[in-house]
Amino acid sequence: MAPPARSLSSAPVLVAKDVTRIYRTGSVEVQALRGVSVELHEGEMVVLLGASGSGKSTLLNILGALDRPSSGTVQFREHDLTHASERALTQFRREHVGFVFQFYNLMPALTARENVALVTEISRAPMRPEEALERVGLGHRLDHFPAELSGGEQQRVAIARAIAKRPELLLCDEPTGALDSTTGVQVLEALHQVNRELGTATAIITHNVGIRRIADRVIHISDGLVAREEVNEAPILPAEVTW
Numbered sequence: 169m170a171p172p173a174r175s176l177s178s179a180p181v182l183v184a185k186d187v188t189r190i191y192r193t194g195s196v197e198v199q200a201l202r203g204v205s206v207e208l209h210e211g212e213m214v215v216l217l218g219a220s221g222s223g224k225s226t227l228l229n230i231l232g233a234l235d236r237p238s239s240g241t242v243q244f245r246e247h248d249l250t251h252a253s254e255r256a257l258t259q260f261r262r263e264h265v266g267f268v269f270q271f272y273n274l275m276p277a278l279t280a281r282e283n284v285a286l287v288t289e290i291s292r293a294p295m296r297p298e299e300a301l302e303r304v305g306l307g308h309r310l311d312h313f314p315a316e317l318s319g320g321e322q323q324r325v326a327i328a329r330a331i332a333k334r335p336e337l338l339l340c341d342e343p344t345g346a347l348d349s350t351t352g353v354q355v356l357e358a359l360h361q362v363n364r365e366l367g368t369a370t371a372i373i374t375h376n377v378g379i380r381r382i383a384d385r386v387i388h389i390s391d392g393l394v395a396r397e398e399v400n401e402a403p404i405l406p407a408e409v410t411w
Protein backbone atom coordinates (compact mmCIF):
# COMPACT_ATOMS: atom_id res chain seq x y z
CA MET A 169 0.00 0.00 0.00
CA ALA A 170 1.24 3.51 -0.76
CA PRO A 171 2.43 5.52 2.26
CA PRO A 172 0.28 8.44 3.39
CA ALA A 173 1.13 11.92 2.12
CA ARG A 174 3.04 14.07 4.58
CA SER A 175 1.19 17.01 6.01
CA LEU A 176 2.15 20.45 4.77
CA SER A 177 1.31 21.66 8.24
CA SER A 178 4.69 20.35 9.48
CA ALA A 179 7.19 23.11 10.26
CA PRO A 180 9.04 24.67 7.34
CA VAL A 181 12.72 23.87 7.58
CA LEU A 182 13.73 26.17 4.76
CA VAL A 183 11.91 29.16 3.29
CA ALA A 184 13.09 30.92 0.13
CA LYS A 185 11.30 34.13 -0.88
CA ASP A 186 11.45 35.99 -4.19
CA VAL A 187 14.83 34.54 -5.04
CA THR A 188 16.55 35.75 -8.19
CA ARG A 189 19.94 34.73 -9.57
CA ILE A 190 21.69 36.48 -12.38
CA TYR A 191 24.90 35.02 -13.79
CA ARG A 192 27.20 37.59 -15.37
CA THR A 193 29.91 36.43 -17.77
CA GLY A 194 31.63 39.43 -19.34
CA SER A 195 28.83 41.51 -20.83
CA VAL A 196 26.41 38.56 -21.00
CA GLU A 197 23.74 38.22 -18.32
CA VAL A 198 21.64 35.12 -17.76
CA GLN A 199 18.70 35.49 -15.42
CA ALA A 200 18.52 31.90 -14.14
CA LEU A 201 15.93 32.59 -11.41
CA ARG A 202 13.35 35.35 -11.68
CA GLY A 203 11.65 35.46 -8.30
CA VAL A 204 11.17 31.98 -6.86
CA SER A 205 9.48 31.33 -3.52
CA VAL A 206 9.54 27.79 -2.14
CA GLU A 207 9.32 26.10 1.26
CA LEU A 208 10.66 22.72 2.34
CA HIS A 209 8.90 21.14 5.30
CA GLU A 210 9.98 18.60 7.90
CA GLY A 211 9.52 15.04 6.73
CA GLU A 212 8.44 16.05 3.25
CA MET A 213 9.66 14.65 -0.06
CA VAL A 214 9.57 17.27 -2.81
CA VAL A 215 10.37 16.76 -6.48
CA LEU A 216 11.60 19.74 -8.52
CA LEU A 217 10.69 19.12 -12.12
CA GLY A 218 11.61 21.24 -15.12
CA ALA A 219 13.23 21.32 -18.53
CA SER A 220 16.98 21.62 -19.01
CA GLY A 221 18.09 25.17 -18.26
CA SER A 222 14.94 26.09 -16.31
CA GLY A 223 16.94 26.92 -13.16
CA LYS A 224 16.59 23.79 -11.01
CA SER A 225 20.27 23.33 -10.11
CA THR A 226 20.66 27.05 -9.51
CA LEU A 227 17.77 26.90 -7.06
CA LEU A 228 19.05 23.79 -5.29
CA ASN A 229 22.50 25.33 -4.90
CA ILE A 230 20.95 28.40 -3.31
CA LEU A 231 18.73 26.31 -1.00
CA GLY A 232 21.84 24.43 0.15
CA ALA A 233 23.89 27.63 0.55
CA LEU A 234 26.41 26.57 -2.08
CA ASP A 235 25.52 29.85 -3.81
CA ARG A 236 23.84 33.11 -2.82
CA PRO A 237 20.82 34.71 -4.49
CA SER A 238 21.18 38.00 -6.39
CA SER A 239 18.10 39.18 -4.48
CA GLY A 240 15.46 37.65 -2.23
CA THR A 241 15.90 35.79 1.04
CA VAL A 242 16.58 32.27 2.28
CA GLN A 243 15.83 31.30 5.84
CA PHE A 244 16.76 28.06 7.63
CA ARG A 245 14.47 27.78 10.66
CA GLU A 246 15.05 31.09 12.47
CA HIS A 247 18.39 31.81 10.74
CA ASP A 248 18.68 34.23 7.84
CA LEU A 249 21.14 32.69 5.38
CA THR A 250 21.01 35.59 2.95
CA HIS A 251 23.32 37.82 4.93
CA ALA A 252 25.25 35.14 6.79
CA SER A 253 29.06 35.08 6.70
CA GLU A 254 30.89 32.48 4.60
CA ARG A 255 31.90 30.79 7.83
CA ALA A 256 28.29 30.55 9.02
CA LEU A 257 27.23 29.13 5.64
CA THR A 258 29.97 26.51 5.78
CA GLN A 259 28.78 25.54 9.24
CA PHE A 260 25.16 25.41 8.03
CA ARG A 261 26.09 23.07 5.17
CA ARG A 262 28.29 20.92 7.36
CA GLU A 263 25.73 20.43 10.12
CA HIS A 264 22.38 20.54 8.39
CA VAL A 265 22.58 19.70 4.67
CA GLY A 266 23.29 16.46 2.84
CA PHE A 267 23.98 16.73 -0.90
CA VAL A 268 23.65 13.99 -3.50
CA PHE A 269 24.76 14.72 -7.07
CA GLN A 270 24.36 12.88 -10.36
CA PHE A 271 27.97 11.66 -10.29
CA TYR A 272 28.71 10.15 -6.95
CA ASN A 273 32.00 11.90 -6.12
CA LEU A 274 33.32 9.01 -4.06
CA MET A 275 37.01 8.70 -3.22
CA PRO A 276 38.18 5.74 -5.37
CA ALA A 277 40.95 4.66 -2.97
CA LEU A 278 38.58 4.41 0.00
CA THR A 279 36.06 1.68 0.79
CA ALA A 280 32.34 2.36 1.17
CA ARG A 281 32.76 2.50 4.94
CA GLU A 282 35.76 4.85 4.69
CA ASN A 283 33.96 7.15 2.24
CA VAL A 284 31.14 7.57 4.76
CA ALA A 285 33.58 7.91 7.66
CA LEU A 286 35.14 10.96 5.97
CA VAL A 287 31.96 12.81 6.86
CA THR A 288 31.17 11.21 10.20
CA GLU A 289 34.60 12.15 11.52
CA ILE A 290 33.80 15.86 11.18
CA SER A 291 30.14 15.76 12.28
CA ARG A 292 28.72 16.52 15.70
CA ALA A 293 26.37 13.58 16.33
CA PRO A 294 26.69 11.29 13.34
CA MET A 295 25.41 7.76 12.95
CA ARG A 296 28.07 5.10 12.55
CA PRO A 297 29.15 4.57 8.91
CA GLU A 298 27.88 0.99 9.19
CA GLU A 299 24.41 2.20 10.22
CA ALA A 300 24.27 4.72 7.37
CA LEU A 301 25.23 2.00 4.87
CA GLU A 302 22.69 -0.42 6.40
CA ARG A 303 19.98 2.19 5.88
CA VAL A 304 20.62 2.25 2.14
CA GLY A 305 20.80 -1.54 1.89
CA LEU A 306 24.59 -1.82 1.69
CA GLY A 307 25.39 -3.38 5.05
CA HIS A 308 26.96 -6.29 3.16
CA ARG A 309 29.27 -4.09 1.05
CA LEU A 310 31.12 -2.14 3.75
CA ASP A 311 34.63 -2.99 2.61
CA HIS A 312 34.12 -2.74 -1.13
CA PHE A 313 35.83 -0.02 -3.13
CA PRO A 314 33.75 2.14 -5.51
CA ALA A 315 35.13 0.31 -8.57
CA GLU A 316 33.75 -2.94 -7.10
CA LEU A 317 30.22 -1.50 -6.85
CA SER A 318 27.54 -0.88 -9.49
CA GLY A 319 26.47 2.67 -10.34
CA GLY A 320 23.36 2.35 -8.20
CA GLU A 321 25.37 0.98 -5.29
CA GLN A 322 27.89 3.82 -5.59
CA GLN A 323 25.05 6.31 -5.52
CA ARG A 324 23.68 4.60 -2.40
CA VAL A 325 27.11 5.01 -0.75
CA ALA A 326 26.86 8.71 -1.67
CA ILE A 327 23.42 8.82 -0.02
CA ALA A 328 24.79 7.07 3.08
CA ARG A 329 27.56 9.66 3.21
CA ALA A 330 25.02 12.48 2.88
CA ILE A 331 22.71 11.20 5.63
CA ALA A 332 25.29 9.96 8.13
CA LYS A 333 25.44 13.38 9.78
CA ARG A 334 21.64 13.27 10.28
CA PRO A 335 20.98 16.39 8.20
CA GLU A 336 17.64 18.17 8.33
CA LEU A 337 17.81 18.74 4.58
CA LEU A 338 18.76 16.30 1.85
CA LEU A 339 19.22 17.98 -1.54
CA CYS A 340 19.59 15.70 -4.55
CA ASP A 341 20.48 16.92 -8.06
CA GLU A 342 19.52 14.30 -10.66
CA PRO A 343 20.43 11.40 -8.34
CA THR A 344 19.22 8.82 -10.86
CA GLY A 345 20.39 10.71 -13.97
CA ALA A 346 23.23 8.30 -14.73
CA LEU A 347 21.36 5.11 -13.87
CA ASP A 348 19.14 2.60 -15.65
CA SER A 349 15.61 2.11 -14.39
CA THR A 350 16.30 -0.86 -12.09
CA THR A 351 19.20 0.73 -10.26
CA GLY A 352 17.44 4.09 -10.36
CA VAL A 353 14.51 2.59 -8.47
CA GLN A 354 16.90 1.19 -5.84
CA VAL A 355 18.35 4.67 -5.35
CA LEU A 356 14.87 6.17 -5.03
CA GLU A 357 13.99 3.45 -2.50
CA ALA A 358 17.02 4.43 -0.41
CA LEU A 359 16.03 8.11 -0.53
CA HIS A 360 12.42 7.28 0.27
CA GLN A 361 13.37 5.11 3.24
CA VAL A 362 15.66 7.77 4.70
CA ASN A 363 12.96 10.39 4.25
CA ARG A 364 10.31 8.28 5.96
CA GLU A 365 12.48 6.87 8.76
CA LEU A 366 14.56 9.94 9.65
CA GLY A 367 12.03 12.61 8.64
CA THR A 368 14.66 14.41 6.57
CA ALA A 369 13.16 17.10 4.34
CA THR A 370 14.19 15.86 0.91
CA ALA A 371 14.26 17.69 -2.42
CA ILE A 372 15.00 15.77 -5.62
CA ILE A 373 15.71 17.42 -8.97
CA THR A 374 14.78 15.39 -12.01
CA HIS A 375 13.71 15.66 -15.62
CA ASN A 376 12.06 12.25 -15.26
CA VAL A 377 8.34 12.90 -15.00
CA GLY A 378 7.66 9.35 -13.72
CA ILE A 379 9.53 10.14 -10.50
CA ARG A 380 7.15 12.95 -9.58
CA ARG A 381 4.59 10.41 -8.36
CA ILE A 382 6.69 9.37 -5.33
CA ALA A 383 6.73 12.97 -4.05
CA ASP A 384 4.48 14.51 -1.44
CA ARG A 385 4.71 17.71 -3.45
CA VAL A 386 5.90 18.57 -6.94
CA ILE A 387 7.28 21.99 -7.81
CA HIS A 388 7.35 22.68 -11.55
CA ILE A 389 10.13 25.10 -12.55
CA SER A 390 9.92 26.81 -15.90
CA ASP A 391 12.13 29.60 -17.22
CA GLY A 392 13.39 30.62 -13.77
CA LEU A 393 9.97 30.65 -12.12
CA VAL A 394 7.71 28.29 -10.20
CA ALA A 395 5.13 27.49 -12.87
CA ARG A 396 2.92 25.52 -10.48
CA GLU A 397 2.92 23.23 -7.46
CA GLU A 398 0.91 20.09 -6.94
CA VAL A 399 0.32 18.05 -3.80
CA ASN A 400 0.19 14.28 -4.22
CA GLU A 401 -2.53 13.01 -1.91
CA ALA A 402 -1.38 9.42 -2.44
CA PRO A 403 2.31 9.18 -3.40
CA ILE A 404 3.33 5.85 -4.89
CA LEU A 405 6.28 3.74 -3.77
CA PRO A 406 9.53 3.92 -5.78
CA ALA A 407 9.06 0.29 -6.88
CA GLU A 408 5.86 1.36 -8.66
CA VAL A 409 7.55 4.11 -10.70
CA THR A 410 7.47 3.53 -14.42
CA TRP A 411 10.55 5.03 -16.02
Ligand SMILES: Nc1ncnc2c1ncn2[C@@H]1O[C@H](COP(=O)(O)OP(=O)(O)OP(=O)(O)O)[C@@H](O)[C@H]1O
Nearest residue numbers: 191193198200218219220221222223224225226227
Ligand atom coordinates in the same frame (compact mmCIF):
# COMPACT_ATOMS: atom_id res chain seq x y z
N1 LIG B 1 27.81 29.36 -13.72
C1 LIG B 1 26.97 29.81 -14.67
N2 LIG B 1 27.31 30.87 -15.43
C2 LIG B 1 26.47 31.34 -16.36
N3 LIG B 1 25.25 30.82 -16.65
C3 LIG B 1 24.87 29.76 -15.92
C4 LIG B 1 25.71 29.19 -14.90
N4 LIG B 1 25.05 28.14 -14.34
C5 LIG B 1 23.86 28.05 -14.98
N5 LIG B 1 23.75 29.01 -15.93
C6 LIG B 1 22.59 29.25 -16.80
O1 LIG B 1 21.46 29.45 -15.94
C7 LIG B 1 20.32 28.81 -16.49
C8 LIG B 1 19.76 27.80 -15.47
O2 LIG B 1 20.72 26.76 -15.31
P1 LIG B 1 20.50 25.54 -14.30
O3 LIG B 1 21.74 24.71 -14.36
O4 LIG B 1 20.05 26.05 -13.00
O5 LIG B 1 19.28 24.79 -15.02
P2 LIG B 1 18.72 23.30 -14.78
O6 LIG B 1 17.24 23.41 -14.81
O7 LIG B 1 19.33 22.71 -13.57
O8 LIG B 1 19.24 22.57 -16.07
P3 LIG B 1 19.66 21.01 -16.30
O9 LIG B 1 18.40 20.21 -16.09
O10 LIG B 1 20.13 20.99 -17.73
O11 LIG B 1 20.75 20.69 -15.32
C9 LIG B 1 20.75 28.19 -17.80
O12 LIG B 1 20.44 29.10 -18.84
C10 LIG B 1 22.26 28.06 -17.65
O13 LIG B 1 22.89 28.13 -18.90
